[in-house]
Amino acid sequence: MTIRDHASHASHASHADHADHLDSVSLDAIDRYWRAANYLAAGQIYLRDNALLHRTLEPSDIKPRLLGHWGTSPGLNFVHAHLNRLIKEHELDLITVLGPGHGGPAALACSWLDGTYTDHYPDVTRDEAGMNKLFAAFSAPGGVPSHIAANVPGSIHEGGELGYSLAHAFGAAFDNPDLIVACVVGDGEAETGPLATSWQSVRFLNPARDGAVLPILHLNGYKIANPTVLDRIPREQLDGLLASQGWDPRWVFGDDPHAMHHKMAEAMDSALATIRRIQNVKRNPKAADNGVPPWPVIILHTPKGWTGPRTVDGVQIEGTFRSHQVPLTGVRENPQHRHMLADWMKSYQPGELFDHFGRPKPEILACVPDRDQRIGANRHANGGVLTRTLDLPPIDAYAVPVAKPGETEHEPTRVLGTWLRDIIAADAPHGTFRLFGPDETASNHLDDVFDVTNRVWTLPTKATDDHLAPDGRVMEVLSEHLCQGWLEGYLLTGRHGLFSCYEAFIHIVDSMLNQHVKWLKTARALPWRAPVPSLNYLLTSHVWRQDHNGFSHQDPGFLDHVANKTADVVRLYLPPDANTLLFVAEHCLNSRDLVNVIVAGKNPSPDWLSPEDAALHCARGLGIWDWAGTEDEFASEPDVVLACAGDVPTLEVLAASQLLREHLPGLRIRVVNVVDLMRLQPESEHPHGLPDTQFDAIFTVDQPVIFAFHGYPSLVHRLTYRRHGHANLHVRGYKEQGTTTTPFDMLVRNDMDRFKLVCDVIDRVPGLAPRAAAVRQAMADARTRHQGWIVEHGEDLPEIREWKWTS
Incomplete structure (x- = not known):
């Protein structure tokens, strides 16, 4: 195995061409931080003791099961180090969404380095003892998962199933005008349908009112066993693909750390300047409306498993799929591999990074933002602390009178639509409620909401269009994945919403629902995670009233799917008429940390219960x-x-x-x-x-x-x-x-x-x-x-x- 020297030598480098972006002090701090994070990431995968390598590694120091993903971790650490510098220099309000969620070692390493992990888990101290605890707990029974779960401060995205990072990022940015969401998109993840569609989210971002999303497409060339498509296509084709979807690419490529630090700093400064320029123009009421120019996207091209073992037993590791998970697999049993592991970790020069007690040296922390600006401490990533209760108009004003059961009839969703209309109107000063759906708001008879708002649309419009405007509160796009991802990001950053969908096609997001339920279950057990507004589905155009569309539109099985999930989180409601639908919807919009599924018809149906009886019936269940x-x-x-x-x-x-x-x-x-x-x-x-x-x-x-x-x-x-x-x-x-x-x-x-x-x-x-x-x-x-x-x-x-x- 070949091991390189990863020490910085930053003070001896010449930076004359890059002085506007990265001085020698900043370069040294960023590089030290990056090396420290890489050291910690490798240690989590391999070690259960002897974290600072003060003595020779023994089999007892090595975990009995080697789990985790090394390949993406150096790139994620590199991005995190540079985002720290950007936040600190410009006092940004910024959170991250890390698409390669299997890069848990990186997220945990950075959280431990900046102190946010210790803030929430005081027993994992920022010293050698805490480092040993961090290492031993990673991907171990009773410890923390190998993926970026709710346990990690600063996270709103698990990434266990790939494809949803960019949708989550945009959901977080909507109605957050001062927030920047830096979203790392893995090149394997970029091959999924949901992610490919998510690039179009920029067409729904209103610079005058929303925050910004800075995608960082990380090309490291390989998935778990195969090359990635975007890494192998010509650069000009990838540029054209992104440009056609509203993005302006900035490339950062290579494997020399010094050059890469300068390139990344330049790309990030350029991207931030472009974001600010777009926002300033669009937030100026006197500026001419010339459309929205392309938004910046950074394409980061690095070797898979960068800075890790180059070869093992004569086989290339770095820059290949073999570095995706555990580059050295026989460490516990093989003394030679154990020696290689020690050499690899020592190549980061831990003596330059941690003091004798294992505490990060001040030189590392020089690039870390102050307290609440730290990525792991940003309140938007713990959205419950920002959540305000919705102003819900009293149900009595919208309930239909029922003198005798069945004597009159109404369209339940149309009655609900009048109430949603006034919720949107009441919420207008706050901007914390949106209605999501795949081009079906009018079809589902909720179109009264268009009395007070529009569909979000930033592209050109025609005279024949209906209710399109950049400042709309209704999010419609013909992708259930995108609607779900936007809504999840919106909820997890402390806002409220409702997802209306044809019943048969909500199955498209079955696995997304799985991930969100698991996130909520984990978050509910963490005392520092504040409860967030619930994920609310309204399923209509349902199986019994899809006679005209036929067999393809007839499937009530989402109820079965949701019923399988953890009982602490899921709720299923089947209101029989318009009044019960109102009371159920009110309950759901007031709830927290739940997934609520409401199935209700849009066709005229009998009114069975008076408002008073409906309230009692819904309370009983x-x-x-x-x-x-x-x-x-x-x-x-x-x-x-x-x-x-x-x-x-x-x-x-x-x-x-x-x-x-x-x-x-x-x-x-x-x-x-x-x-x-x-x-x-x-x-x-x-x-x-x-x-x-x-x-x-x-x-x-x-x-x-x-x-x-x-x-x-x-x-x-x-x-x-x-x-x-x-x-x-x-x-x-x-x-x-x-x-x-x-x-x-x-x-x-x-x-x-x-x-x-x-x-x-x-x-x-x-x-x-x-x-x-x-x-x-x-x-x-x-x-x-x-x-x-x-x-x-x-x-x-x-x-x-x-x-x-x-x-």
Whole structure:
């Protein structure tokens, strides 16, 4: 193995050509900081003791499992060192988003060096003892993850799944006019669809009101086993690609540290000057509107595993994919490799970096910003401390009057839209609320918001366009990934938002949801992380009202996906009408550290509950609708429970109840509506879980329960399998029987229509089938008649289209 000398010798270098950007003192401080961070990064991957190498490395000093990613760490440390200088010289408000999230050793090293890690974890002191703790804890049981998780001060991005760094960075910059977000984009990450789309985010950045994003595209040539595309294409093609998307590239390339320090300083100073020039022009009300010029992007080209082992056992390591994770793999068992590790770490000249007690020397800290300006201490990266409570207009002013259940009908999302409109208006002075969605705000009947705001758009407009302006509060782009990433960055920096989406296509962000849930779960356990506003989904244009678009638009499975996640974080709501939707939305926008999923229709549907009853029902999460059943108050229990969750299932259950009242008047029916789906779980499984005694009282222990559910039936069974009466539970829901058809035919195809529910009751109430055979036959005939009618007329039966609840 070949080891180079990484000592600075900065004081002997000539910098005449670069004096405007980096003097010898600054160069020396940056280089020392970089070497120290590289030393700490390598130590985290390998060592559990003997952090300063005061004695010869022994097998007991080496971790039993070598985990972590070295390849990207030197580049991340290089960027961090130069950002420190930029922040300190210009007193910037700056946070970082590190796309190569597997570069955890770098983020932890820099956090320990500038003291922010010790601020939050006082036992990890900035000395040899603390260094040993830092090393031993990295990627170890009971320690810290190898990725940049919520545990790392200054982070808002985990990066375990690549592709979302730039979207998160822009989300953080929106409505933060003084903030700069430096985003390192890995060249492997740049190959993902979400990241490729994220370059277009600059088209939605308003320099007059928003902060700035400084992308640093780090080309180190390799992923875990293969070369990267952007590293291999000609430079002029990459320049053209970025320029076509609104960016002005600045290249920093090479492997000589001295030259690279000067190039990076020059590129960063140039980028900052351009950012300030754009902002100054756009923030001048007298300036002519000549569009937005290209924003700066830095392309940093360095070897993979820079400053690490060049070769090991005759095989090249630095500059190849072999440096991606652990360059030296046999250190514990192989004395020669152990000697190589010691030589590698000593090549950073730790005696120049740390004093005898392991404390960073003042020369290193000369480039570190002061207290709150340190990257790890920036409050925007702990957004809960900046969060202000939204001004939510009182629900009573928007709720629809309901004299009798089902007598009137409204479009639930349109009613919600009027409330969202006034939230946006009330929030205007603060700029802390945005509505996100993939080109569907009007389609989802939330378009009342355009009475007070516009869609964000900084490109040229035409007379035929609708509600486009740079200062809009509605973020629409036809990428669910981008909407989700923007919103996550917005929330994690302390603001509020709502993501409205067609139900079937929210699956596109399944894995992004996974990452955010894991982040929230980790953050909730950290006392220094302040709670942030919840991630709120509004899923509409849902499975039961996508008859016109067909099978491709029919999928309620996001509920199943979310229900799998940690109970501390996720909530699922299925409001049955407009008023319950309002109360659920109010609750969700007031909540913190949660993922709330609301499924609600946009089509006209009956108003079941008055505002007062809706408030109580939502507070309970589920409840008996005594007005819809036929229970005898003197009877011990009902003959059957008709349960429902979701707007269309609720309508069908009430229609079935009405049929049963008409045809089987002696049957004791209880109707139960569920708005908070997690109430179905036991309290031992979910914070909203209903105690067994209450669940048994509502659903009974030994009577049949026919449950009409919005989604896949198996989810209800999964949530209730521990309940005493689970064996009596029969669930109807979506079972992948979809096509382009009529609304009611969707129900018939999936056996959740009112006629089938009546048949289910007859089949499952003991002793009822023989005396209700004629009724059952009539229900089956109605289903047959329905099929013939829709083929001939192209619409549902009049008795279905014109049905009204009658008590």
